[in-house]
Amino acid sequence: MKQLTSGQIRQMFLDFFQEKGHEIVPSASLIPKDDPTLLWINSGVATMKKYFDGSVAPANPRMTSSQKSIRTNDIENVGRTARHQTLFEMLGNFSVGDYFKKEVIPWAFELLTSDKWFGWDKERLYVTYYPEDKETKELWEQVGIAPDHLIPAEDNFWDIGQGPSGPDSEIFYDRGEKYDDLAPDDPENYPGGENERYLEVWNIVFSQFNHTAEGTYEPLPRKNIDTGMGLERVVSVFQDAPTNFETDLFLPLIKKTETFSDKRHYGDNATDDIAFKVIADHIRAITFAIGDGALPSNEGRGYVIRRLLRRATVNGHQLGIDGAFLYQLVPVVGEIMQSHYPHVLEQKDYIQKIVKSEEDRFNATLNDGIKLLDDLIQKTKEAGQTEIAGKDAFQLYDTYGFPLELTEEYAQDRGIHVDEAGFDQEMEQQRNRARSARGSKGSMKVQRDLLLDIKTPSEYVGYEQLTVPAAELQDIIVDEQLVDDAKVGTAELIFDRTPFYAEMGGQVADIGTIYNEAGQAVATVTDVQHAPNGQNLHTVKVTGELKKGDHYRLDVDRQFHAGVERNHTATHLLDQSLRNVLGGHTEQAGSLVKPDYLTFDFNHFGSVTKEDLAKVERMVNDHIFAALPVETVVTDQKTGKEMGAIALFDDKYGDKVRVVKAGDFSVEFCGGDHVHNTSQIGLFKIISESGVGAGIRRIKAVTGKYAFDYLNDEEKMLNEISQTVKVPTNEQAPGRVKELQAQIKELESTQESLEAKLANQEAQDLFTNPETINGVTLITGQLENANMNQLRELADTWRNEARSNVLVLGTATDGKANLLVAVDEAHVKDGIKAGDLIKAIASHIQGGGGGRPNLAQAGGKNPAGLPDAFKAAADWLATK
Numbered sequence: 061m062k063q064l065t066s067g068q069i070r071q072m073f074l075d076f077f078q079e080k081g082h083e084i085v086p087s088a089s090l091i092p093k094d095d096p097t098l099l100w101i102n103s104g105v106a107t108m109k110k111y112f113d114g115s116v117a118p119a120n121p122r123m124t125s126s127q128k129s130i131r132t133n134d135i136e137n138v139g140r141t142a143r144h145q146t147l148f149e150m151l152g153n154f155s156v157g158d159y160f161k162k163e164v165i166p167w168a169f170e171l172l173t174s175d176k177w178f179g180w181d182k183e184r185l186y187v188t189y190y191p192e193d194k195e196t197k198e199l200w201e202q203v204g205i206a207p208d209h210l211i212p213a214e215d216n217f218w219d220i221g222q223g224p225s226g227p228d229s230e231i232f233y234d235r236g237e238k239y240d241d242l243a244p245d246d247p248e249n250y251p252g253g254e255n256e257r258y259l260e261v262w263n264i265v266f267s268q269f270n271h272t273a274e275g276t277y278e279p280l281p282r283k284n285i286d287t288g289m290g291l292e293r294v295v296s297v298f299q300d301a302p303t304n305f306e307t308d309l310f311l312p313l314i315k316k317t318e319t320f321s322d323k324r325h326y327g328d329n330a331t332d333d334i335a336f337k338v339i340a341d342h343i344r345a346i347t348f349a350i351g352d353g354a355l356p357s358n359e360g361r362g363y364v365i366r367r368l369l370r371r372a373t374v375n376g377h378q379l380g381i382d383g384a385f386l387y388q389l390v391p392v393v394g395e396i397m398q399s400h401y402p403h404v405l406e407q408k409d410y411i412q413k414i415v416k417s418e419e420d421r422f423n424a425t426l427n428d429g430i431k432l433l434d435d436l437i438q439k440t441k442e443a444g445q446t447e448i449a450g451k452d453a454f455q456l457y458d459t460y461g462f463p464l465e466l467t468e469e470y471a472q473d474r475g476i477h478v479d480e481a482g483f484d485q486e487m488e489q490q491r492n493r494a495r496s497a498r499g500s501k502g503s504m505k506v507q508r509d510l511l512l513d514i515k516t517p518s519e520y521v522g523y524e525q526l527t528v529p530a531a532e533l534q535d536i537i538v539d540e541q542l543v544d545d546a547k548v549g550t551a552e553l554i555f556d557r558t559p560f561y562a563e564m565g566g567q568v569a570d571i572g573t574i575y576n577e578a579g580q581a582v583a584t585v586t587d588v589q590h591a592p593n594g595q596n597l598h599t600v601k602v603t604g605e606l607k608k609g610d611h612y613r614l615d616v617d618r619q620f621h622a623g624v625e626r627n628h629t630a631t632h633l634l635d636q637s638l639r640n641v642l643g644g645h646t647e648q649a650g651s652l653v654k655p656d657y658l659t660f661d662f663n664h665f666g667s668v669t670k671e672d673l674a675k676v677e678r679m680v681n682d683h684i685f686a687a688l689p690v691e692t693v694v695t696d697q698k699t700g701k702e703m704g705a706i707a708l709f710d711d712k713y714g715d716k717v718r719v720v721k722a723g724d725f726s727v728e729f730c731g732g733d734h735v736h737n738t739s740q741i742g743l744f745k746i747i748s749e750s751g752v753g754a755g756i757r758r759i760k761a762v763t764g765k766y767a768f769d770y771l772n773d774e775e776k777m778l779n780e781i782s783q784t785v786k787v788p789t790n791e792q793a794p795g796r797v798k799e800l801q802a803q804i805k806e807l808e809s810t811q812e813s814l815e816a817k818l819a820n821q822e823a824q825d826l827f828t829n830p831e832t833i834n835g836v837t838l839i840t841g842q843l844e845n846a847n848m849n850q851l852r853e854l855a856d857t858w859r860n861e862a863r864s865n866v867l868v869l870g871t872a873t874d875g876k877a878n879l880l881v882a883v884d885e886a887h888v889k890d891g892i893k894a895g896d897l898i899k900a901i902a903s904h905i906q907g908g909g910g911g912r913p914n915l916a917q918a919g920g921k922n923p924a925g926l927p928d929a930f931k932a933a934a935d936w937l938a939t940k
Contacts, residue, residue: 062179066295066309067399070126070151072178073289076171077124077153085125087149087400089352091361091649099361100130100349104152105286111156112224112267112284114512117592121158126151126291126400130345132364135371136464136487139337142256142303146368147345149291157282157512161199161266164285168231168264169203180297184234185209186251186258190216190227196266200229211251218265224280225271231262233297259297262289282512305337309396313340316392321379335375342372343386347393350411351404353649353663355755356418362755367458369418373426374462384419387412410645414665429460433467437476446475450482457483458490510540511592514554518595522559522570522733523692526616530577531555536608546606551583553598553606554591559616562588562596566651567628567732571620575613580604582612621733623655626741626763629690629722629734630680631660633744634759635706636726637679638662641672648706649756653732657747657762664757668749680744687739688723695719705729743767816850830864833937836887837864840930846871848917851880855915858882866892868901868933872923877905879918879929888913892940900936904929 064072074084088107092098101107104127110116111123127150137144155164173182182204189196191212200210219225232251240257242249251258267284269277292304301307305314314326314336324332349365356366372386390412394405404411436452448471456462468478516534536543537552553574563569569588576582582604591597606612631651638646642664650661668676693703700719706728720730722738735741742764752758762770778790785796826841839858843851851869858867859882867882879902881894888894894916898909907920 061298061300064298066291066307066396069295069298070149070291070400073151073171074124074126076177077122077167080122080153080167081120082122082124082153083118083120085123087125087127090128090130090349091352091354099364100132101127102129102131103127104129104150104288105154108154108156108286111154112286114282114592116590117512117594118156121156122154123156124151124153128348128401130349130364135368138341139305139334142305143290143293143296144341145292145304145344146341147348151289151291151294152287153285154287155285157284160268160283160285161196164264164287165196165199165229166203168262168287169200169205172231172262173204178298180233183209186211186232186234188213188216188230188232188252190214190229193227193229193266196227196229213252218267218286219271221271223271224267224269224284225277226266226268226283228263228265230260231264232258233261235259235297239302256302259293261293261297262287303337305340310337310340310344312396313343313389313392316389317376317379317381317385320376320381320385320388324379332379335378338375339372339379339386339389342368343389344393346372346386346415347390347404347411348401350414351407353647353755355414355663355665357755366418369415370422370460373419373422374460377426383423384416386419387416390415407645410643417665426460429456429462432456432460433462433470437471437474440476447477447479450479450484451486453478453483454486454490457487510537510542511597514542514591514595515593516554516595517556518554519557520559520561520596521557522561522616526559526618526621528555528557528559528614530611531557531614532611533606533608536606544608546602547604548602551600551602551606553583553600554595555598555612555614558588558596558598559614560585560588560596560598561616561621561624561733562590564590565730565732566631567624567653568655570616570624572614572616574600574606575615576604577611577613579613582606585614620655623764623766624653625733625735627655627658628653628730628732629720629738630684630741630744630761630763631658632720632722632726632728632730632734633680633683633738633741634658634660634676634761635662635728637676637683638759640679641675642668656766657760660759660761661752661756662759663755665755667751668757668759673746673749677744677746683722683725684738684741684744686723687737688725690734690736690738691721692734693719693721700729703727743771745770815846816853826869827858827861827863831934833934834940836866836892836937836940838866838868838934838937839864840868840870840933842870842872842926842930844871847873848878848880848919851878851917852915855880855882859884866897866933866937868897868930870905870926870929872926875921875923877907877920877923877926879905879907879909879920879926881911881916881933883914885914892937897933897936901929901932904932 078084088101090101092101092106095109098106104125107127108123111118128147129150130147132146134144135146138146171177172180172185185205186209187200187205188211189200191214197210201207216228216230217225218228230252235257240255242255248254265286267286268280270280271277292307292309295307295309296304299307304310317336317339318325326333326336346365346368349361354361354365356362356369358366369386376385391405391408394408397404433456436448440446440448453464453467456467457464464478464480464483471478514535518534521528532555533553534556535554536546538546538549560570560572561567570585572585573581574583574585583600583602583606585598585600587599589597631653635648646662646664648661649663652659694716696715697717700717703719704727705719717729718731719727720734721727744761744763745767746759746761747770748760750758778793782790782793785793785800787793787796826839830837830839851871854869855867862884865884865887869880871878879898881898883892883894893913895911895913898911898916898918902909902918902920904925905918905920906922906925907918909916909918911917
């Protein structure tokens with residue numbers, strides 16, 4: 061077996077397929093782009109959907125990649141099994157309507173067995189295939205796989221429901237008898253069974269059918285190849301590692317973690333080994349997720365990061381590690397992955413800052429989790445029980461990051477068990493909620509073959525002109541059919557030249573009108589999108605007659621287009637201003653450029669302060685007023701980067717790129733339309749800043765006339781306020797408002813004081829008439845002029861004056877009822893607890909409550925039930 065590092069193995073795979081004519085596609089961001097069905101990129105093919113469904117035709121139909129991916133459906137298994145990872149890399153080669161079985165199977169065999177490449181012994185390879193797919197079986201035999209190493213398997217059919225599907229073939233590597241963890245006659249002791257000897261290393265999917273809504277399988281017009289090889293598994297084969305964790309992808313992280321743990325070392329204890337593995341796995345996922353723009357939060361992707369970080373922290377405590385330590389592992393992740401992912405080390409300071417901040421925050425609450433667990437154990441014992449409810453154990457897992465096994469171990473040391481079945485039920489409910497949140501949209505569309513076949517050239521000329529006097533109509537599509545003419549309804553058109561911009565990069569599509577040679581309007585352009593082969597595809601409402609081959613005048617709506625240009629250039633100024641004010645980590649996460657406003661999404665840890673927002677707005681306007689020339693340079697990617705152009709991490713650019721410069725202030729790759737001078741923007745005004753997702757902030761802004769109108773409306777509002785508070789000028793309004801607020805506060809204080817006096821007076825009358833029940837003195841009463849704060853104050857007075865053993869007060873306000881129960885310390889010790897009594901009487905006001913043994917309160921929506929509650933209190937005491 062060759063001695064190769066993980067970096068060498070990854071590169072060897074990519075080099076092999078590059079020699080076979082494949083384009084090496086860079087690993088995309090973990091955050092899906094334009095795919096609401098995915099929380100994370102979870103496979104190599106997930107980034108190829110637009111090619112497989114036909115919405116985009118790739119420049120090269122042969123592609124290969126090593127795609128980082130995250131899967132979180134079984135986080136609890138990480139560290140407990142040999143190969144579960146949260147973050148993993150999927151090596152793959154893809155064919156979009158190009159080669160198929162006869163090419164890919166010999167290539168797979170060559171890569172795995174050739175001395176130039178992996179050099180594995182073919183006798184150690186086993187292959188499964190779909191029983192009805194005889195061609196695949198024959199092809200494997202032809203390349204040299206022995207017939208007894210070919211295994212038919214009914215589940216070798218890749219199908220996700222409606223959409224592309226087809227048979228697949230899985231390749232297994234026989235690791236030898238030393239990894240044989242099952243008896244020879246065990247039914248799982250075969251390639252594809254649940255054993256450690258035969259390791260699945262590669263899956264090749266032959267995507268050749270369309271699974272229709274009716275449940276039939278129709279042949280696809282273009283057959284595709286999609287393969288997936290888990291890098292971590294392949295590395296474990298080359299490095300003869302018992303599990304994925306004993307490879308160079310994880311061991312440096314485990315060794316570094318050992319330095320934080322005083323007494324524990326990897327390999328000394330099975331339980332501790334799980335903790336080491338969890339930490340190594342989770343910090344990889346956390347590092348890459350934050351590096352790609354996700355941030356810890358309580359929802360979506362941010363919740364996943366927070367959950368992983370908390371699980372890793374808890375496992376660190378299990379190893380005796382106190383305080384923040386995960387952030388120190390971030391550079392180790394960067395060093396391990398540097399050959400293919402240099403951006404991790406480039407961003408390590410930022411990633412470490414986020415991780416340490418989150419660690420510190422969680423460590424501050426970790427003791428609360430332990431205290432809660434201690435309380436649960438104590439309550440369980442007091443109730444004479446021996447089992448913690450599954451729901452409570454799940455709360456510890458979900459809120460504090462306590463793995464079930466840690467809760468079980470902690471409880472077991474104190475003679476208590478955990479309801480595992482109840483925990484599993486809560487876990488399944490959470491998974492169902494997560495599946496529902498992702499929606500039911502299909503994960504891959506059906507190929508639109510008609511557009512894939514249209515390859516007539518079409519040129520966009522809108523950068524220079526907004527009218528094309530005589531554009532030839534090359535293609536007309538109506539109801540998914542190519543036609544020669546259209547007279548009414550909706551149609552899609554492709555011209556040889558067009559001034560209409562197709563929606564892309566956040567910039568909305570142009571609208572406008574199409575005229576015939578006689579000058580008559582024959583169609584209205586309502587939308588423009590890119591066809592799979594790059595043409596601008598115009599969606600139009602036909603109002604006259606259109607004929608293929610005729611020439612038409614295409615006229616863009618100039619006012620609409622000018623507004624879009626102003627706002628697009630403004631987003632570039634805003635992008636650079638945010639970087640300057642907040643820091644370089646504020647990468648663009650999306651934008652929308654319309655004629656009347658713009659939105660700009662960016663990564664940032666927390667909301668933007670008003671002071672920083674004002675600085676950003678001032679900086680944008682300063683560069684508008686500076687009248688900077690806006691120039692566009694068409695060049696190659698390398699030159700563009702040398703010019704300092706900002707590029708979105710997950711965007712792919714062609715050989716020729718457009719670099720848009722606003723003076724020396726802003727330089728970006730961009731294919732959109734822009735003003736010629738920043739002064740044409742006129743004015744820039746931020747109208748809102750808010751969070752729209754985990755670690756994603758959104759600024760909404762207006763420019764030009766819309767900014768003027770917005771400020772004009774604000775001034776009118778201020779004038780109305782000035783008139784209302786009766787000051788002669790707007791400048792005096794803030795001072796007058798503060799004066800009125802102070803007066804209101806003083807009046808409220810006076811009112812509260814008077815109400816307290818009234819309530820106290822009412823209470824004194826009540827305090828003089830206690831009743832005795834079963835040897836316990838009880839005072840009950842309803843106050844008409846009190847709120848809950850005043851009830852608590854009266855309870856303090858009652859306690860200081862020792863008026864009775866138990867106090868039950870009630871009040872009604874705005875159709876709602878409040879109850880308060882207080883018990884003196886002597887009777888708390890005798891078992892009379894305020895919390896128990898409040899629960900016994902709260903139902904009479906249709907409410908609920910709780911509290912401490914000496915003080916409890918409840919709220920309800922039935923004030924008429926207060927007298928019944930008082931009677932119920934007396935009845936309850938009579939039973940004690």
